[in-house]
Amino acid sequence: MKCSVKAPAKINLSLDAIRKREDGYHEVEMIMTTVDLADRIDLTSTEDGKINVEVSEGFVPSDQRNLAYQAAALLKEKYQVKQGVSIYITKRIPVAAGLAGGSSDAAATLKGLNTLWSLGLSMDELATLGAEIGSDVSFCVYGGTALATGRGEIIKHIDSPPPCWVILAKPPMGVSTADVYKRLKVDQIEHANTEKMIEAIKQQDFNAICANLHNVLETVTLDLHPDVRHIKEQMQRFGANGVLMSGSGPTVFGLVQKQSRLHRVYNGLRGFCTDVYAVRLIRS
Structure with a gap:
């Protein structure tokens, strides 16, 4: 079983930090929207139970530091999945660029494995899981345009901006x-x-x-x-x-x-x- 998922970049039309929270994060208000620059995530289910990540760019980690790896590991642990997965990430989004490339890869992995492993999770459930991986992952599960609050994981969908x-x-x-x-x-x-x-x-x-x-x-x-x-x-x-x-x-x-x-x-x-x-x- 195989599937491929696009992982689009995001930009911030507005980003405000309201205060420093007790957990060390900042309380934020962000308006984010997706653009059509995207990584591609190719997922192949395996029978060995292992998570294997390969990335087209050699300087991107392919171990537990990779957010796509973390997404697969989270699903495996939480839903007792016996299968493994081979993940190949074709990078198009620049790394450490403020465009949520790693977060989008994780979100795409959650969505792809939800299908591949027949987990039957809703988008809301995937977004909640995404918040355990990183602050931008919840938004990237949904895509589109949204107001993100909390530490970025509380998502309220809004209209898309005009075409440009x-x-x-x-x-x-x-x-x-x-x-x-x-x-x-x-x-x-x-x-x-x-x-x-x-x-x-x-x-x-x-x-x-x-x-x-x-x-x-x-x-x-x-x-x-x-x-x-x-x-x-x-x-x-x-x-x-x-x-x-x-x-x-x-x-x-x-x-x-x-x-x-x-x-x-x-x-x-x-x-x-x-x-x-x-x-x-x-x-x-």
């Missing part, structure tokens, strides 16, 4: 999400206006969406990594309608409605940045 192009640019570095949050001073930041962003999306007002893009983690990452600040400034200069860093970075995205402007921004960034992608929003 998304240009992603990642400098040649990874960023530790834990390190960025550790350096964040929630009492000294300008907080996002989450309600305004939700209303802009509801009204399908592209200009208002661009005007309300906000990520409180930028204050940390842009100071730590001047290359990220440079990419953001250049993306604005080349004419993207709205520009923001996704997650803890270092990927910066630009929203563009006109194809002529898309080419100008994309080609301008390709002049000095290797990892540049032009993708679309996935509308649910």
Whole structure:
């Protein structure tokens, strides 16, 4: 038995940290949406009971550190599954980029194994399991566009933004999400206006969406990594309608409605940045 599942990347249209929680996490409000840059997860059920992970990129761990491995192990343990699985991950999403690549791989593995192992779990049950693996996994199980609260695991679906192009640019570095949050001073930041962003999306007002893009983690990452600040400034200069860093970075995205402007921004960034992608929003 085999199956293949797409694992799409996400971007944050808005990311706010409200306070530091007693469990060490931050209470967050995030508006996330999926884009059509995706990894591919190929799953093959095996009779040996083992979990085996292979990844197309050699620098991505294929042991217990891999979130797809953790997803398979969680299902095996919780539902006493005797079968094993061979997982092959074809990476398209840059690693440690603020695009939830690992979380999306885990979510795709949960969904694929739910089918492959005939577990009969609902999407809500899979999302609850995903929260045990990582804060973004619950959202990635559902995809689409949503408001995520708590530590990111409480998901409320909202309307999709209007159709547009998304240009992603990642400098040649990874960023530790834990390190960025550790350096964040929630009492000294300008907080996002989450309600305004939700209303802009509801009204399908592209200009208002661009005007309300906000990520409180930028204050940390842009100071730590001047290359990220440079990419953001250049993306604005080349004419993207709205520009923001996704997650803890270092990927910066630009929203563009006109194809002529898309080419100008994309080609301008390709002049000095290797990892540049032009993708679309996935509308649910």
